[in-house]
Amino acid sequence: MAYLLKRLSEGRIWRKLYRERFSEPIHLNVISFFVFLFGSFRKKVDYDLVLRPQQAFAILSAADRAKEQGFSRVSILEFGVANGAGLMNMIEIANKVTKATGVEIDIYGFDTGEGMPEPVDYRDHPEYYNVGDFPMNKELLKRSIEGKAKLIFGTIDTSLPKFIESLNEQAPIGFVSIDVDYYSSTTQVLDLFKTNAKNFLPLTYVYFDDIFMPHHNKKCGELLAIDEFNNEMKYRELSHHTFFINERLFKNAHWIKQLYYLHVLDHPHRFETIRDRKAYVLDNPYLDFEGNKKQFD
């Protein structure tokens, strides 16, 4: 609550609220007020009332999907932790998601611990970032998250291979938040998505933080890394769900365009042919009989 109040004291936050929230239909903002006061956690996620709504949506959806697949644990990762505001928010959300779904959540954060490394070239957007930007208050953060999330230090190319070896298929990765700013760092993160299909949920949520500023484009930064990944990988695809915006109540929210889906096309789940159920029968309102399936959901 104290953090929320601090954020609300920033002019930038009010400008964002004005553009993304108060420009939406008035009835939704009125209903939001009551959801904020009396709504369940799930309802608050629907109404974008949780701090960093992208994390709330993705962590809750990952837990729901894990449960559908018969898992009781799921892993979520943040690449680029800095002083830990995002990671600590993930911890808070994960507690609420566990209460709502019963699914346990393992949380990992990756960072150099010393801020941004040296950029490689123009593709890393040196016009935006400096070496050493976003350092971490290491000891304080480690103490604050002890037992709640694991911090993994080092540049991602050195820390990731060991982490991949330690992955547990019984706690597949369901959400990855990527906030490492550079093209070169993002390509290192995306190597994770080239590993064993069972390391992931068949549909894993991926948030890209650094694709929204005026200089961002498909020949640099995270957008270039995504394109190269998709071109290289035959059975993996990082893409937008085109109709996702139609499913959200607040359509002006930035994060809708920053949330990607990792489709793991070689996941065993994509090969299952379900034969142990009755055939779906569709209704026809013009004929006098009732099917067993009203619509595909």
Ligand SMILES: C[S@@+](CC[C@H](N)C(=O)[O-])C[C@H]1O[C@@H](n2cnc3c(N)ncnc32)[C@H](O)[C@@H]1O
């Ligand atoms: C913008 S900050 C992250 C902010 C954080 N997500 C938050 O919500 O407060 C970017 C972070 O990415 C980290 N980073 C960038 N490239 C990296 C790399 N190759 N290996 C490890 N960390 C990296 C930097 O150390 C920096 O702390």
